[in-house]
Amino acid sequence: MPRVLLTLTTTRPDAATPASDLGYLLHKHPARVQTFDGGAVHVLYPESDDERCTVALVLELDPVALVRGTGGHEPFVLAQYVNDRPYTASSQLVVAMGRTFRSALAGRCDTRPDLVDRRWPLEVHVPVVGCTGGPATAHRLLAPLGWDVQATPLPLDPQVPAWGDSRYVDLRLRGTHRLADALRHLYVLLPALDGSKHYWVDEGEVDKLLRAGGDWLAAHPARDEIARRYLARSRALAASALDRLTEADGPVAGDDEPDEEATSPVPDRDVPLVQQRHEAVLAALRESGARTVVDLGCGEGALVGRLLAEGYERVLGTDVSLRALAAARRRLHLDTLPERARSRVELVQSSVTSSDARVAGFDAAVLMEVVEHLDLARLGAMERAVLGIARPRTLVVTTPNAEHNVRYPRLAAGALRHHDHRFEWTRAQFRAWAQQAAAAHGYTVSFAPVGPDDPDVGPPTQLAVLRGRDEAGPSSTTSSTTTGTEADR
Template sequence: MLITLTSTDADATDLGHLLHKHPGRVQTFGVSSGQAHVFYPEAADKRCTVALLLEVDPVALVRGKGRSDGFALAQYVNDRPYAASSLLAVALGRVFRTAMAGRCDSRPGLAERALPLEIHVPALPCRGGAAVAERLFAPLGWTVSATTVPLDPTVPEWGDSRYVDLRLTGRVRVADALNHLYVLLPVLDDAKHYWVSPEEVDKLVRAGDGWLAGHPERDLITRRYLAHQRPLVASAVARLADVDDTEPEALDNAVPGDGEAPPQRRVPLAQARRDGVLDALRTARATTVLDLGCGEGALVKALLDDPAFDRVVGVDVSHRALEAAAVRLRLDRTAERRRDRVELRQSSVTYRDARNAGFDAAVLMEVIEHLDPPRLPALERSVFGYAKPGTVVVTTPNVEYNVRWPDLPAGATRHRDHRFEWTRAQFRDWADTVARNYAYTVSYLPIGDDDAEVGPPTQMAVFTRSEATA
């Protein structure tokens, strides 16, 4: 099995620094399936290619398993089937572990740069054909060329094989490219060569950080990566969903196959939250909106889809999140009229930024709980005291509702990055104080099913600037 990754950057040999593999050496690593060889077929200033060649030892795969195969030659003539792309993904994780983590000790800033990259996998099992490869890689910013490989070129009537010749081109961070491959190679194959345990959920969440939660094929990816094991899929979807994007009721026990119709389900909480924010903005008759902490741009896209909003600005402290938002919004290929209505920019919600002033409305959707409590006054000053939008919409989880999540351990937060989660009373105390200090009035609305005992899963406050100070 072979995969190549090529950089066409001006200083293409920087690829060696990023991968921690010197272009002048051939290196061999022992992996569970055999040996992985890393070498550079070309290493020039403007084009550098690294190759990973996995040499599989099928006999080694069945040795040392603690069971007898019945006769001495069984391991030679009855080799168990193995998933080629799964083996290749494991080799990637073993050989390029540091690069996948986004570390480059020799040149720290280099790891954060998006580079012009080309990836080639000449023979890749792909259940569903070339169209599935397009669906999985294109939303991540890759230009995809997937050509189906015939069973036998000399006998056309035999038709196509289940393999594709896959080529990807795009401007992507090397760490992101490797993580895309690590997750999606076995997903395309829809098989793994090892038992899928709960630890695989951790691997998926870690490798999918920053891109999988917002992927349009998230459910397909999680199902295939986790071998269609329903409890693991439900756990992964709940963890991947950025701040509980999916209600537990939506994680139906019947996980459909790729060709089956999905079961009837309730509106996901992420969609209900966006709908609630949009309704509040329409009620306020806002036409210019500032999405603070926009993440990967889900709300920005919904705002752009509504012609009532003339100007939409997405702000986030994470450059990677803004890159993902640009991909989601297809800014490089969208119509000029639509592109002129939107702007993405890097900034922090806790610092004064003159560019944030003058908007009809600002949104803090699932943002405040990601700040350490001592930083909240800085956010209040920068948004309510300095930017002073006419309307501010804030949503945050209702911690009382957490008991309705069967997969959430007692005392745990819904997202590992949450610094706190408030009860309804705590949220109202904070919002009432902010409104009083900065001359706003505030009203409260539930998002999602409003449980008679514990309230809604998400609580929303709508701040309106007082007429006397507008």
């Protein structure tokens, strides 16, 4: 009977953790062969000791039984008789993986919860994977997630080399990940590589995609392609998935503290840069004379709280992430605020790239550590929505200075400070963008450093203040340059 195979191997992650502890996370004992789905799915461990552990997921598919089944979404009449499902890793293997490793996919391990967030050195091998587009597609979809990808094309017929390569590859991946993250990558990307599914694809598949990809898909450079491929090239479903991913479940702009703090050269010293950033923004707002402020991309509401404490008459916080807004409500204790304070603040879901009448009419707007979370292609839409339509009298923008990254010893050369940053600008690039945006919409612009202003590479954060021409102030603004640690918002 034809078999489809996936193996996952780890070595000892640290001196205190044997490799065989992988069995706890998978909820499958290494000493036993376990069978599921009426004998069609098997989980076994070809090797398991303190130094090395391999788990194999074997799927047995009866081609005749497939024809007798209820069938699925077949691309042509004979597809139920002539197909590759019993021989290649695709959606059927992923369905088996989802059922067999359900708890591991969810990141649950009641027996050993300490293992859930441990990063394991992993090797994944899938001998036959449907991969439309060949090795280049495998690299494009998997490498951005931190996998070393080896995708070897399989010939159409080994006996007739002249026929060339097939659409299948022998896929090997190596990387260091949490097990739940690795399984979610495979759950989404194995069917995405194939580009089709053995069953009807409907809105329920969008839910599956967002559950498995919610933590990483939004920041993936090929997210649109992944959505289309995973959803069997349905444009309508892919559009629905991307809308939901971006507007409701997307990453929290400005919520970057863990990544940047980990790269900080001088932790816990003097005033943290996040605090210096707040002070610089508040100083610019005070200088503008604003009484009403909208924090665009407010994240979990840290700056909104400072604005309330400063006594602004009206404060609006917006973010695309419902999760961030829920956290902001908890941080600000909106349910228990005195009525007078509660009447001054509002939190709403909104995208900085879309026109929204609720953000118009404010004296000032803030984009603090937000622009770098947008695709470069979306900056024009953001400029039109904020400067062209909302038109605050003053706009304060902060963003990381890419030149300063060399001062973070734990940040790899060329790496960005946070996993969701789409880019980071040098001082010249930031100035060019801000000057162009200001000129296009009738604003003047001035600049200031935030954090220690290194004589060679500049400050860790750069700030721009855009003023409507009738609000133009000094040619430059100033802010604190006290040494501090890098942390976002």
